[in-house]
Amino acid sequence: MAEEKNDTTMQKLAAHIVTGYDDDLNEISTTLSHMGGLAESMTADSVEAIRKRNSDLANSVISRDKQVNEMQEKIDEDAMKLLALRHPMATDLRRTISAIRCASDLERVGDLAEGIAKRALSINDEERIALAKGVGRIGKLVKQQLSGALDALLREDADKALQVWLSDEDVDEMYNAIFRELLTYMMEDPRTISACTSFLFVSKNLERIGDHATNICESVYFTVHGKPLINDPAIESARAH
Amino acid sequence: MKPASSNRRFTAQDLTVIIALGFITILGFGAITQTQILITLIIAGLFAASLILYGLWPVKENSAQYTQDYIDQSETESLAAQARLADGLHEAIAIIDTRHRVIYANPAARALLDIKNLGRPLSTYVREIGVKDRIESALNGKRPEPFSYKVDMPTERHIRLMASPFKTRDENFPKPMVLCIFSDITEYMFIDDQRADFLANASHELKTPVASILGYIETLQGHAKNDPKAREKFLNIMKNQGERMQRLISDLLSLLRIEQIEHQVPDGKADIKAALITAIEAVEPNSTKRNIHINFTPSKIPHIRGDQDELVQLVLNLLDNAVRISQPNTEINMSLSLTSNWQLGPAFADSVFSENAQSRRIVMPPSGRDSYIIFKIRDHGPGFSRDHLPRIGERFYRIAGDLSSKEKGTGLGLAIVKHITRRHRGGLLIKSGIGEGTEFIVMLPPYVAAEDEA
Numbered sequence: 202m203a204e205e206k207n208d209t210t211m212q213k214l215a216a217h218i219v220t221g222y223d224d225d226l227n228e229i230s231t232t233l234s235h236m237g238g239l240a241e242s243m244t245a246d247s248v249e250a251i252r253k254r255n256s257d258l259a260n261s262v263i264s265r266d267k268q269v270n271e272m273q274e275k276i277d278e279d280a281m282k283l284l285a286l287r288h289p290m291a292t293d294l295r296r297t298i299s300a301i302r303c304a305s306d307l308e309r310v311g312d313l314a315e316g317i318a319k320r321a322l323s324i325n326d327e328e329r330i331a332l333a334k335g336v337g338r339i340g341k342l343v344k345q346q347l348s349g350a351l352d353a354l355l356r357e358d359a360d361k362a363l364q365v366w367l368s369d370e371d372v373d374e375m376y377n378a379i380f381r382e383l384l385t386y387m388m389e390d391p392r393t394i395s396a397c398t399s400f401l402f403v404s405k406n407l408e409r410i411g412d413h414a415t416n417i418c419e420s421v422y423f424t425v426h427g428k429p430l431i432n433d434p435a436i437e438s439a440r441a442h
Numbered sequence: 443m444k445p446a447s448s449n450r451r452f453t454a455q456d457l458t459v460i461i462a463l464g465f466i467t468i469l470g471f472g473a474i475t476q477t478q479i480l481i482t483l484i485i486a487g488l489f490a491a492s493l494i495l496y497g498l499w500p501v502k503e504n505s506a507q508y509t510q511d512y513i514d515q516s517e518t519e520s521l522a523a524q525a526r527l528a529d530g531l532h533e534a535i536a537i538i539d540t541r542h543r544v545i546y547a548n549p550a551a552r553a554l555l556d557i558k559n560l561g562r563p564l565s566t567y568v569r570e571i572g573v574k575d576r577i578e579s580a581l582n583g584k585r586p587e588p589f590s591y592k593v594d595m596p597t598e599r600h601i602r603l604m605a606s607p608f609k610t611r612d613e614n615f616p617k618p619m620v621l622c623i624f625s626d627i628t629e630y631m632f633i634d635d636q637r638a639d640f641l642a643n644a645s646h647e648l649k650t651p652v653a654s655i656l657g658y659i660e661t662l663q664g665h666a667k668n669d670p671k672a673r674e675k676f677l678n679i680m681k682n683q684g685e686r687m688q689r690l691i692s693d694l695l696s697l698l699r700i701e702q703i704e705h706q707v708p709d710g711k712a713d714i715k716a717a718l719i720t721a722i723e724a725v726e727p728n729s730t731k732r733n734i735h736i737n738f739t740p741s742k743i744p745h746i747r748g749d750q751d752e753l754v755q756l757v758l759n760l761l762d763n764a765v766r767i768s769q770p771n772t773e774i775n776m777s778l779s780l781t782s783n784w785q786l787g788p789a790f791a792d793s794v795f796s797e798n799a800q801s802r803r804i805v806m807p808p809s810g811r812d813s814y815i816i817f818k819i820r821d822h823g824p825g826f827s828r829d830h831l832p833r834i835g836e837r838f839y840r841i842a843g844d845l846s847s848k849e850k851g852t853g854l855g856l857a858i859v860k861h862i863t864r865r866h867r868g869g870l871l872i873k874s875g876i877g878e879g880t881e882f883i884v885m886l887p888p889y890v891a892a893e894d895e896a
Contacts, residue, residue: 224541227541227542227543227562227563230563230565230566231542231563231565231574234563234565234566234568234569235565235569235571235574237569238569238570238571239571241569338836344594345594348593348594351569352556355565355566355567355569356556356558356566356567358809358810360809360810361809361810363809364806364809367803368803368806370802371802371803371832374802374828374831374832375832378829378832378833381829
C-alpha cells in the first residue's frame with residue numbers, strides 16, 4: 202500500500218516536472234508568437250501608412266517598436282533560464298537556441314518597420330507621387346513571406362520553411378525591378394529625387410525584412426532536421442531548375 | 443460506479459428474509475399456538491427493525507449518490523453527444539484550457555486554423571495579441587467583445603473570434619475553460635476592403651474603349667456623316683471596342699466571383715481532360731486560321747478535386763493566351779500527367795529551354811502534399827523577359843507593346859488563372875525565355891473519395 206502511494210507521488214512529481222518544463226517551452230513559444238504577430242502588423246501598417254498617406258498609423262508603428270524590444274529581452278531571459286535550469290537536449294535544445302535566434306531576427310524586423318514608418322512621415326509631408334503602388338506590392342509580398350516564416354516556426358513545419366526560403370528570390374527580383382523603376386523616375390525629373398530616395402530606402406528595408414524571414418526559415422529547418430538548410434543537397438536541386 | 447451496500451432500498455426480497463427468520467425463530471421456540479406465532483413474528487420483525495436502525499441490515503435507498511451516478515453517466519453521454527454535434531458544425535469551435543492550450547477543436551476549426559494535433563498553445567496558430575487578451579478575460583469569467591483579425595496565408599482571410607467562459611460538470615475538469623467560436627468573415631470584409639480598389643481598376647480600364655466609341659460617334663454625327671466608306675470602317679472599330687468592353691466586364695465579374703470564394707476549397711469532382719477538349723474546340727477557329735497546331739493526346743487521368751467550370755476557364759485562358767501570342771505556323775504542346783512524388787526542382791526538367799530562360803512560381807503549391815495532376819502547356823511565342831516575370835498574374839498587367847494589348851487581352855486572363863489555382867490549393871509555375879516561348883505548369887490536387895483533410 203505504502204509503495205503504491207509512493208509510486209503515485211513519484212508519478213505526480215514527474216508529471217509536475219514535465220509540465221513545468223513544457224510550460225517553460227510553451228511560454229517562450231507564446232512570447233515568440235506574439236512578438237511575431239507584432240512584427241507582422243508593424244510591417245503591414247508601415248507600408249499601409251505610405252499607401253494611404255496616414256501619418257497617425259506611421260506614428261503608432263514607431264511607438265510599437267519598444268514592445269518588440271521588450272519581448273526580445275523576455276525571450277532571451279526565459280531561454281537563458283531554461284538552458285541553465287532544465288538543460289534541454291536534442292530537439293528541445295535546438296528549439297531554445299532557435300527561439301533566441303528568431304527573437305533577434307524579429308527585433309530587427311521591428312527596427313526596419315520603424316524605419317519605414319519614419320520614412321512614411323517624411324514622404325507624407327511631400328507632394329503625392331505615383332510610386333506607392335510598387336512599394337505596396339513588394340510590401341504585400343514581404344508580409345506574406347514573414348507570415349509564412351512565422352507559420353513554419355510555430356508549427357515547426359520544415360517543408361513550409363523551405364518553401365518560404367525558396368520564394369525569397371521573388372522578393373529580390375521585385376526589389377531590383379523597383380530599383381530600376383525609381384532610377385528612371387529620378388533621371389526623368391530631378392525634383393522627385395528626394396521622394397524617390399525615401400522610396401528606395403523603404404524598398405530596401407522591406408527587402409531586408411524578407412531576408413530576416415528567410416533567416417527564421419533556416420532556424421526552423423535546423424530545429425526540425427538538426428542540420429543547416431544551406432548545406433542540404435536537396436535544396437540545391439530544388440533551386441537548380 | 444456500483445452503489446454502496448449500506449445505502450440500499452428496502453425491497454420485497456428483504457421482507458422474505460425477515461419472514462424466513464421469523465419461522466426459524468418459531469421453530470426454535472417449538473411454538474404451535476396462533477398467538478405464539480404472532481408474538482414470535484413481531485419479535486423477529488422488531489429484531490430486523492433494530493438491525494436496520496443500526497445500519498447493519500442492507501437497505502436500498504434512493505440516495506443522492508444514486509442520482510449522481512445516473513447524472514454522471516448521462517453527462518458523459520451528453521458531452522460525447524455535444525462533441526459529435528460540434529464535429530458536424532460548420533462554425534469552427536475550439537476549447538482552450540487555463541494554460542492557453544487547445545484541448546478540443548472540431549474539424550472546421552482544425553481546417554480554419556490549420557491545427558494538426560491538440561494540446562499545443564493557441565498562440566501556435568494565432569499570433570494576434572488581441573486574441574490572447576480575449577482568452578485571458580474569458581478565463582476570468584468575463585464575456586469579451588468579438589474580435590476580428592486578418593491572416594495572409596494560404597489566402598487572405600478575415601476571422602472573427604467570440605470567446606466565452608466554459609465549464610463542464612465533470613469533476614475531472616474543475617478549472618475554467620474558454621469556448622472559442624471562430625467565424626470566417628472574409629466574404630463580408632472583402633466587399634468593404636477591396637471594392638474601392640476594384641472599382642478604381644475597372645473604371646480606368648473601361649474608360650478607354652468608351653472614350654474611343656464616343657469619339658467615333660461624334661465623327662459619324664459630324665463630317666463623316668455622308669461617307670459610307672468611313673462609316674463602315676468606324677462602325678467596325680466601334681464594334682471591336684464594344685466587344686472588348688464586353689470581354690472586360692465578363693472577366694472582371696469572374697475574377698470578382700473567384701476572389702470572393704477563394705477561401706473555400708472546392709470539394710467536387712472535375713474532369714480536366716474534358717476541360718482541355720472543350721478549350722481546344724473553343725480556340726480551334728482562331729488557331730486553324732493562323733495555322734497554329736495544338737498537340738494533345740488524351741489519355742486516362744484521374745479526376746481533380748475542383749470545380750468543372752473554373753477548370754475550363756483556367757485551361758481556356760491559358761490556351762487562348764498561348765494561341766494569341768504564338769506566331770503563325772508554330773505549335774502548342776499540352777500534356778496531362780499524374781505524379782505521386784512531386785518535387786519542385788525537376789519541374790521543368792523535360793522542357794527544352796536555353797540557359798537564358800527564367801522560371802518563377804506564380805502560385806506556390808501548399809506544403810504537405812506530393813500527389814498532383816500536372817497540366818503543362820508550352821507555346822512558341824515571343825516569351826517574356828525576366829523583368830516581367832515577377833508581375834505575371836497581376837491584374838491589368840500587360841506588357842507594353844506586346845501583341846496582347848493590341849489584340850484581345852484584357853489583362854485579367856492570367857489573374858483569373860492565378861486565383862483559380864489558389865482556390866484549388868494547387869500550384870502555378872512559369873518558365874519563359876525571349877524568343878523561345880513560354881511554358882506554364884499547373885498542379886492540381888487529385889480527387890480522393892471522402893477526403894478527410896480540409
